Amino acid sequence: MLNKTAKLLTGLAAGLLTVTALSGAAFAQSVNLTYLIPSGPENQVIADEVVKAFEAANPDINVDIETRPGGSEGDNLIKTRLATGAMADVFLYNSGSLFQAINPQQFLVDLTNEPWQADVQASFKPVVTAPDGTIRGAPARAAMAGGIYYNKKIYAELGLSVPKTWAEFMANNEKIKAAGKVAVIQTYGDTWTSQLFVLADFYNVQAKDPNFAERYTANEAKFATDPAALRGFEKLQEAHDAGLFNEDFGAAKYDDGIRMLALGEGAHYPMLSFATTALVQAYPDNIQDIGFFAQPGDEAELNGLTVWMPDGVYIAQTTPNLDAAKKFVAFIASPEGCDAQTRAGGASGPYLINGCTLPADVPPAVSDLLPYFAEGGQNGPALEFLSPIKGPALEQITVEVGSGIRPAADGAALYDEDVRKQAQQLGLPGW
Amino acid sequence: MTALSEAGAAVSPGAPRAIRRSPYPGWFFLPAALIYGILFLVPTLASLYFSLTRWTLFNSTFIGLDNFAQFFREPFLIQGLVNTVIYAVVTSGLKVVLGMMLALLLTSAVMARGYLRSVVFFPVLVSTVGVGITFTVLMHPTQGMINETLALFGIKGPGWLVDPKLALLSVALVDVWKGVGLATVIYIAGIVAIPKDYYEAARIDGATKWQNFLYVTLPLSRPATATVITLSFIGGLRTFDLIWAMTRGGPGFSSDTIASVIYKQYQAGFYGLSTAGNVVLFVLIAILVVPLTMLLNRRQGHE
Numbered sequence: 001m002l003n004k005t006a007k008l009l010t011g012l013a014a015g016l017l018t019v020t021a022l023s024g025a026a027f028a029q030s031v032n033l034t035y036l037i038p039s040g041p042e043n044q045v046i047a048d049e050v051v052k053a054f055e056a057a058n059p060d061i062n063v064d065i066e067t068r069p070g071g072s073e074g075d076n077l078i079k080t081r082l083a084t085g086a087m088a089d090v091f092l093y094n095s096g097s098l099f100q101a102i103n104p105q106q107f108l109v110d111l112t113n114e115p116w117q118a119d120v121q122a123s124f125k126p127v128v129t130a131p132d133g134t135i136r137g138a139p140a141r142a143a144m145a146g147g148i149y150y151n152k153k154i155y156a157e158l159g160l161s162v163p164k165t166w167a168e169f170m171a172n173n174e175k176i177k178a179a180g181k182v183a184v185i186q187t188y189g190d191t192w193t194s195q196l197f198v199l200a201d202f203y204n205v206q207a208k209d210p211n212f213a214e215r216y217t218a219n220e221a222k223f224a225t226d227p228a229a230l231r232g233f234e235k236l237q238e239a240h241d242a243g244l245f246n247e248d249f250g251a252a253k254y255d256d257g258i259r260m261l262a263l264g265e266g267a268h269y270p271m272l273s274f275a276t277t278a279l280v281q282a283y284p285d286n287i288q289d290i291g292f293f294a295q296p297g298d299e300a301e302l303n304g305l306t307v308w309m310p311d312g313v314y315i316a317q318t319t320p321n322l323d324a325a326k327k328f329v330a331f332i333a334s335p336e337g338c339d340a341q342t343r344a345g346g347a348s349g350p351y352l353i354n355g356c357t358l359p360a361d362v363p364p365a366v367s368d369l370l371p372y373f374a375e376g377g378q379n380g381p382a383l384e385f386l387s388p389i390k391g392p393a394l395e396q397i398t399v400e401v402g403s404g405i406r407p408a409a410d411g412a413a414l415y416d417e418d419v420r421k422q423a424q425q426l427g428l429p430g431w
Numbered sequence: 432m433t434a435l436s437e438a439g440a441a442v443s444p445g446a447p448r449a450i451r452r453s454p455y456p457g458w459f460f461l462p463a464a465l466i467y468g469i470l471f472l473v474p475t476l477a478s479l480y481f482s483l484t485r486w487t488l489f490n491s492t493f494i495g496l497d498n499f500a501q502f503f504r505e506p507f508l509i510q511g512l513v514n515t516v517i518y519a520v521v522t523s524g525l526k527v528v529l530g531m532m533l534a535l536l537l538t539s540a541v542m543a544r545g546y547l548r549s550v551v552f553f554p555v556l557v558s559t560v561g562v563g564i565t566f567t568v569l570m571h572p573t574q575g576m577i578n579e580t581l582a583l584f585g586i587k588g589p590g591w592l593v594d595p596k597l598a599l600l601s602v603a604l605v606d607v608w609k610g611v612g613l614a615t616v617i618y619i620a621g622i623v624a625i626p627k628d629y630y631e632a633a634r635i636d637g638a639t640k641w642q643n644f645l646y647v648t649l650p651l652s653r654p655a656t657a658t659v660i661t662l663s664f665i666g667g668l669r670t671f672d673l674i675w676a677m678t679r680g681g682p683g684f685s686s687d688t689i690a691s692v693i694y695k696q697y698q699a700g701f702y703g704l705s706t707a708g709n710v711v712l713f714v715l716i717a718i719l720v721v722p723l724t725m726l727l728n729r730r731q732g733h734e
Contacts, residue, residue: 072698079700083488101700103489188593188682248573250593250682392699400683405595414506421501425485425701427492 030060031324036081036088038074039067042277042345043092046141049344054331061324071192072392075101082107087316089325092140095127095312096385099137101426104128108136109315114326116333119354127385128312137312138333141274141341142349144308145369146200146382147294149261149269152364154181155291162293164300166235173244173268182266183244186402189253194398196270197239197295201232202383203306204297213386219423219430224413231298233408233415236401250403262286270295272308276348276365292368304378305369309385310352388426391418482710486703498707507684507692514599515688518674519667521603522610526663527656529607530614535644537615538622548619552612559609563676566605567592592678595685602677602686606670614659621655622648661723668716689715 037047044067051063066088068074079102081087087107093099102108111117112135117125120139128137148169155161158179163169173183187193205212208228215221216229223229239245246252246266258275260266262283269275273292280287294305313332315325331337338356341347347358349369358366372379384390397415400406406414423431482498484491502508537548554562569576570591578588591601629647638646671690674680680687680695687695689712697705 072695075700076698079488101487103487106489191679191681248571248593250590251571251573392701393695396681396683399681403593403595403682405683405685417506421701421704422699425487425704427485 030062031321033061033063033090033321033324033328034066034088035063035328036066036068036091038070038092040070041281042274043067045281046277046341046344047092050332050337050340053336053340054328057331057336058324058327061327063328078102082316085318087318089319089321090313090315090328092311092313095124095137095139095309096382097388097390098384099128099312100131100388104130104136104314105132105134107317109317109319109322109325110134111136111138111315111326111329114138114330116330120333121352121354123381124309124352127309128314137314138329139310139352140313140332141310142338142347142351143310144349145273145292145294145372145379146196146202146306146308147270147273147292148200149271149275149365150291150293151261151264151267151289152291153264153289154267162291163296164303166296166298169296170238170242173239173242176267177242177244181264182246182260183268184239184246185252185257185260185266185269186245186249187252187254187257188249188399188402189251189256191395191399193254193257193271194236194402195395196272197236197402198232198394198398199382199384200270200295200306201235201297203294203304203378203380204231204302205229205383206380207297207302207304207378213383216383216419217387217389217423217428219420219428222412222416223419224409224416230408230412233398233401233412235295236398237404237408237411240402240404245402258282261290264289273365273369274348276363277345279365280345280363287363287365290363290365292365294372302378304380305372306382307379308382389419389423389428391415391422393418478706478709481703482707484703486706487700488702491703494703498704499711501704502707502711505692507687508689510684511687511689511692514686515668515670515690518599518603518606518670518688519664521600522606522667522670523660523663525603525607526611526614527659529611530618530659531649531652531656533611533615534618534622535648538619548616551615554609555612557609559672560676562605562609563673567677570601593682595682598678598682599686602674605677606667606673609673610663610666614663617659617662618652618655621652625651664723665716665720668719669712 035047035051037043044065047065051065055061055063068077075098078087078091078093082102093102108130116138117135124139125135128135130136150162154176158175160172160175163172176183205226205228209221209226212221212226212229221229223233246260248256252260255278257266257269257271258278259282261269262279263286276290276292279290294303296303313329315322315329319325333353335353335355335357338351338353342359347362348366350358350373371377394415397406397411397418401408401411420431481491483493483495485494485498505511533551537544537551541547570578572578572588572590572593575588575591577591581588589597592598625648629651630643633643633647669690670688671694674686674688674691675694678686680691689708693705693708693712696708
């Protein structure tokens with residue numbers, strides 16, 4: 001016993017000596033960073049690959065990946081960890097309206113003067129800019145689009161062509177249904193997937209009513225009373241009423257939707273284009289069968305794509321390792337970072353960093369996006385990047401409209417009520 | 432306790448009531464008082480304050496009673512209230528009926544009685560969330576085992592959890608399956624405690640089995656019935672875990688209860704609003720439970 005105590009004391013003394021000897025001198029040991037990402041297979045593989053490449057380039061920095069749930073559960077967790085000072089050093093989170101809701105000015109490190117900002121495309125900067133005009137984040141991923149995935153095999157079999165108007169889309173659906181196949185896949189087991197018909201319709205809203213976003217933020221335009229905005233809800237109801245959905249649409253989950261699309265069990269799946277990564281991961285043999293088109297509006301000449309800005313990476317004010325954290329963020333926002341993502345199958349759309357290129361052999365679902373971004377193509381940001389307000393109950397309301405529980409006009413009116421609550425919570429003027 | 436104070440009153444009639452002396456010194460209560468203050472008193476008072484503010488976790492603005500006005504304007508509050516009451520009534524009603532039936536079976540001379548009793552109690556011990564997830568899989572409209580079994584007999588099973596008319600009742604049924612074991616055990620205790628003399632007297636009077644049950648077992652297990660109803664009714668009123676695990680209040684809002692409405696507001700970041708909702712829930716449960724407790728106490732006084 002005595003012997004043990006003596007040993008312990010000697011050990012302690014030796015330890016203290018070492019610490020004293022080291023302090024003042026440059027740190028040779030490695031720094032540990034924590035990196036918080038949303039859970040999900042595609043997020044995990046991309047983060048793993050990026051961290052591996054970063055650690056290889058910076059042997060003195062070690063990055064531990066933590067995961068959190070997505071959706072509103074994740075929003076809550078992010079807010080709580082920020083408010084209690086327990087945030088990871090670096091974290092991945094939405095840009096746009098959700099970014100504004102986490103009080104970036106108070107909690108995130110100002111990255112306005114970082115050298116890599118010169119290579120970030122101008123379209124991304126506003127969606128990670130705090131109210132005081134400082135930039136607090138870097139683009140973490142490729143840009144995404146909201147639209148409709150389709151199975152090219154089914155299209156070839158039935159001799160269909162990519163629709164430019166909603167009427168053409170519904171005509172295609174009728175033919176697919178007549179051939180005994182599921183025309184539109186819906187997966188309300190994961191309620192967030194139900195919002196796409198409404199959210200991805202925003203290019204069409206903006207095409208008809210260019211000031212909608214401003215008037216919406218100022219409490220002047222409403223989904224229920226603006227005919228262009230109401231169309232998104234109506235389209236969802238039309239698709240339900242025409243009986244186009246898979247039989248188990250109420251219980252099926254996102255993973256089921258991916259499977260049905262890849263294996264040709266269903267022809268269309270309205271989704272964000274990040275699903276391409278999941279398709280590459282789970283169904284590499286079928287990836288050539290999958291294409292993508294913008295959600296059609298009512299006029300062919302106004303056809304365009306609703307674009308989602310990628311998530312941002314942010315550094316929490318509370319980090320003890322600011323230099324290492326800045327190095328990590330700079331790496332993510334560099335061509336090396338993009339390449340690591342591409343290696344992990346994450347090239348699901350154009351990157352927003354100059355010098356980042358897409359490989360020549362991207363899946364068709366990605367190359368289908370490119371014309372919308374090229375000369376003569378039409379695209380515009382989703383509403384959540386033009387306005388800070390997004391009502392949190394939209395996914396329940398779209399489940400109701402898509403399940404035939406509530407008519408489109410009612411759903412839109414209910415959503416306006418939800419939006420009002422959110423605007424008041426944000427303390428916006430005019431509400 | 433009653434006897435003691437009566438005795439004390441007899442010793443000094445008319446004298447001012449003496450302050451009851453505690454056998455412990457004041458510091459003895461300090462740890463408990465601290466824990467109570469920090470973990471219960473402060474949060475309760477803070478929640479009362481925050482229910483009057485627009486609160487983002489980062490800062491709060493005082494807005495008076497706006498949150499309460501908003502909460503009562505919530506389109507789903509009424510439906511949530513109705514659903515909560517339906518859920519509480521259905522689960523406690525079925526637990527009473529099924530619990531009684533099972534208890535009768537398990538107090539009779541049935542084979543392997545001890546084993547059967549423990550089997551009925553087993554679901555009570557399983558985690559609610561685990562039960563919820565399991566039944567969500569079993570109740571899948573096309574691939575679930577329940578509907579696949581029905582299909583073998585040529586019956587097209589309903590969408591248990593995706594049909595807005597059925598979702599709440601499906602969850603309530605699972606709640607009954609999980610909770611009926613407890614009701615059964617309470618009834619078994621109640622039935623076993625009925626003195627055999629009553630049955631003997633009934634037999635001498637020539638009572639049938641059915642009369643035995645109706646005029647002896649049923650009235651004499653009334654205390655057990657009261658316990659089962661109270662426990663399951665309060666449990667049903669504040670139910671959240673099973674509903675959240677199975678439907679998250681869906682499809683849409685059709686199986687929302689008050690607790691899930693409040694939780695969704697909290698998730699959406701309406702912290703002040705959801706705190707106001709909790710204050711409302713607190714008042715509501717108090718309004719329902721205080722008379723219920725008084726009723727039960729009065730009955731105890733009679734017996």
